[in-house]
Amino acid sequence: DEPTNHLDEQSVEWLGDYVNSIHNSSVMVISHEPKFLNKICTDIMAYVDRKLEYTPGDFTAFAAKKGLTKEQIDAMLSGNLSFDTKKKGEDGEEEEAAAGGVPPPVAGPPKLSFPIPGSMEGVKSGSRAVLETKNLWFRFGEDKDYLIKNANLKLSLNSRVAICGRNGCGKSTLMTLLCSEASASENPEGALGEISRHCNLRLAYMKQDHLKSLGPFFDTSPFVYITQRFKDGYDGDLQKRLIEPENEEEAERRKQLAKTHGKYGNEVEDLVSRTKMGNELAYEVQWKGLNDPKQNTIEKISKLKMMGLDKVVIACDERIAAKAAGLDQRPLTRREVVRHCEAFGIDEEMCCNRQIRGFSAGQKVRLSLAAMFWTKPHLIAVDEPTNYLDVETVEALAKALNTFRGGIVMIEPKTDFVERICNEKWHLEDGEITVEKLKNGAKRQA
Numbered sequence: 376d377e378p379t380n381h382l383d384e385q386s387v388e389w390l391g392d393y394v395n396s397i398h399n400s401s402v403m404v405i406s407h408e409p410k411f412l413n414k415i416c417t418d419i420m421a422y423v424d425r426k427l428e429y430t431p432g433d434f435t436a437f438a439a440k441k442g443l444t445k446e447q448i449d450a451m452l453s454g455n456l457s458f459d460t461k462k463k464g465e466d467g468e469e470e471e472a473a474a475g476g477v478p479p480p481v482a483g484p485p486k487l488s489f490p491i492p493g494s495m496e497g498v499k500s501g502s503r504a505v506l507e508t509k510n511l512w513f514r515f516g517e518d519k520d521y522l523i524k525n526a527n528l529k530l531s532l533n534s535r536v537a538i539c540g541r542n543g544c545g546k547s548t549l550m551t552l553l554c555s556e557a558s559a560s561e562n563p564e565g566a567l568g569e570i571s572r573h574c575n576l577r578l579a580y581m582k583q584d585h586l587k588s589l590g591p592f593f594d595t596s597p598f599v600y601i602t603q604r605f606k607d608g609y610d611g612d613l614q615k616r617l618i619e620p621e622n623e624e625e626a627e628r629r630k631q632l633a634k635t636h637g638k639y640g641n642e643v644e645d646l647v648s649r650t651k652m653g654n655e656l657a658y659e660v661q662w663k664g665l666n667d668p669k670q671n672t673i674e675k676i677s678k679l680k681m682m683g684l685d686k687v688v689i690a691c692d693e694r695i696a697a698k699a700a701g702l703d704q705r706p707l708t709r710r711e712v713v714r715h716c717e718a719f720g721i722d723e724e725m726c727c728n729r730q731i732r733g734f735s736a737g738q739k740v741r742l743s744l745a746a747m748f749w750t751k752p753h754l755i756a757v758d759e760p761t762n763y764l765d766v767e768t769v770e771a772l773a774k775a776l777n778t779f780r781g782g783i784v785m786i787e788p789k790t791d792f793v794e795r796i797c798n799e800k801w802h803l804e805d806g807e808i809t810v811e812k813l814k815n816g817a818k819r820q821a
Contacts, residue, residue, distance in 0.1 A: 376405045377736075380762045381583065383788040386542050391415055407452050407765055409434045423458040452766040487744070487768075487775040488718045492532075492753045493700060496575045501533040505576050505754060505782070506553060510568035513545075513552055513560045522548050524806035525562070532753055534782040537793040540803035546786045547583055547758055549803060553784065554580040554756050555689045556616055558625065572689065574649070574656060577696045579752035580613075583759050583786075585743045586736070588612060593732040597721060597742050598712050600731065605749055608703030609694045617690035625683070632682045638662045638672060643684060646691035647671065658691060700751050719745040720768070736763035754782040761789055 379387050391414040394402055406412055412419075412434035419437040421428045430437045438448055441458075450456040498505060506529070513523040522545035530536065530553070538546045551557040552570060559568050572578070582588075592600040604612050620626035633642040639662075647659040656676045661668075679688050697703065705711065709727060716726045719741045725734075731742065740763050747755065761769045769792065776783060776796045787793050793800070794815055802809045 377407070377763065378404060379406060379408050379411055381542075381759060381788075383542050384790060387411060387788075409448070409452070421458055424460060428458070449766045449770075487720060487741075487771045489775050489779045490715075490718070490748055490751045492577070492751050492781040495532065495573070495577075495753050496699065498532065498573060498575070500531075502531050504529040504531055505573040506530040506570070506578070507572070508553070508568065508570050510562065510566070511552065511559050511570060512562040512568055513548060513557070521560070521806045523552065523803075523808075525568075526808050528553075528801065528808065528810075530754060530782055530784055532782045534754070534784060534799070535797045536784045536799045536801060537797040538784065538786045538801045538803060539793075544803050545806070546803055549801075549808075550580070550756050550758055550784065550786060551582075554578060555686050556580065557621065558683075558685070570685075572692075574692045575696050575699065576754060577693065577700060577750050577752045578754045578756065579610075579747040579750060580756040581743055581747050581758060581760060583762075585758075586739050589731055589739055589742065594730055596727055596729060597716055597725065597731060597745070598709060598727045600742070601712050601716075601746055601749060602707045604746060605702070605707065608705075609697035610750055613693060614690050617686045617693070629683050636678060636682050638665065638670070641665060643679070643682065643687065646679075646687060649691060649695055658688065697750055702750060715749065716742075716745050719748075720771075721745060737765060737768060740764055741768070752781060754784070755779070756784045758786045759788065760785065761787060761792060 378390060382390065387408070387410075391411055394404075394415045402415065404412070404415065414433075416433045417431070419430045419432070419434060421430065421437070421441075430440055432440075443451065447456055495505070508526050508528045511523055511526040511528075512521055514521045526549070538549055540546050548557065552559065555570060555572070559570065561567050589600065592603070595603075604610065620629060629642060634640045637643070638660075641662040641664050643660055644663045644665075645661045647661055650657050650659070650673065652673070652675055657673050658676065658679060659671050660674050660679075661671050665671075676688060679685075713723045713726050717723070721738070721741055725738070731739065734742065740760070744760075760772060764772065769789075773792060773795050783796065785793070785797065794813065798813045798815060800811045800813060802811060
């Protein structure tokens with residue numbers, strides 16, 4: 376069932392060759408990829424009038440036998456074309472059924488439209504870097520090879536970037552680092568690179584395994600999911616990922632650094648607000664075990680970073696940026712949530728009365744996109760957003776991304792999709808990143 380999801384083009388090619396090399400077994404496959412079906416199929420089974428109808432040959436032979444136009448092929452791959460014959464008097468289409476024609480496709484899913492991010496305080500130009508890495512190195516352990524070596528990268532609100540490379544080369548790891556959900560490693564000399572971002576940036580990240588985050592909400596509706604996740608006026612899910620230590624090692628490191636730099640050796644409980652000391656940002660710190668607000672202190676960002684709290688600082692910045700966008704004032708009413716979800720093809724019935732468990736994978740992707748855009752982000756990072764999506768929704772996604780007024784960084788194995796949206800590719804190979812500017816005219820349209 377959809378075996379080409381998560382695979383880059385070389386891997387799809389390999390999978391096709393592998394399936395064709397199996398001689399002692401039958402293979403039955405569901406796929407939205409005509410090229411893949413053409414490579415492996417000897418027969419196509421269509422579901423017609425509650426029976427299976429067999430056509431010898433590949434997908435092209437099947438489409439030719441049915442006399443399908445390109446639009447009808449797209450509609451069929453999107454699940455929006457039925458081959459059932461209409462019963463007499465049904466929808467007034469008995470003439471077409473009698474003539475043996477194919478009924479027209481049922482209405483496709485609605486278009487996707489993304490909210491306007493709005494201006495970003497302190498950033499007047501769309502080409503100014505809002506997220507930057509300097510001398511960034513990363514590996515999963517001291518005994519492992521580096522996945523990222525000395526990366527110096529910039530993203531702006533005009534960015535349209537695709538991270539490219541073979542499966543397993545570290546693309547998702549690089550994106551997780553850019554989104555501050557993983558910490559950099561020391562380089563071979565023991566120095567630590569940095570990831571800096573503008574303090575007013577609202578960033579939204581859709582991970583490759585984003586469907587997992589819906590898991591705890593499977594028995595509720597999208598309305599409950601969105602109201603729970605954003606009940607405090609910011610993204611609670613993101614706060615949790617940024618504030619909680621990644622692992623025991625990071626927790627221990629924070630504890631040790633607090634003994635040296637914390638007030639009376641205490642760890643930071645929370646960052647309450649943000650101010651400036653000279654040219655440097657500073658934060659009001661509430662310390663663990665010191666509940667009296669008089670014990671709070673103002674600490675410079677440099678000290679908090681020294682304490683290994685880069686991600687905790689970003690969590691505070693995200694809360695402040697959400698407030699700047701008026702999210703704390705945005706009502707989590709049925710009407711507001713339904714209106715938001717409708718822009719992502721989720722109607723009121725689905726939004727309020729259906730359990731997420733019953734959604735198809737494609738509908739869950741739409742819900743993840745809807746949740747991601749609740750904060751009206753300036754910059755979005757999407758890891759393989761077209762997985763589980765049918766042809767028509769992929770088309771709608773491409774149009775929505777093209778007209779989105781913020782920056783985009785994506786990982787996507789479909790080359791044609793990338794070239795419609797992106798004007799820059801970051802090629803990742805053996806830890807090294809090469810930047811390629813595409814002369815394809817793709818740029819932020821709005």
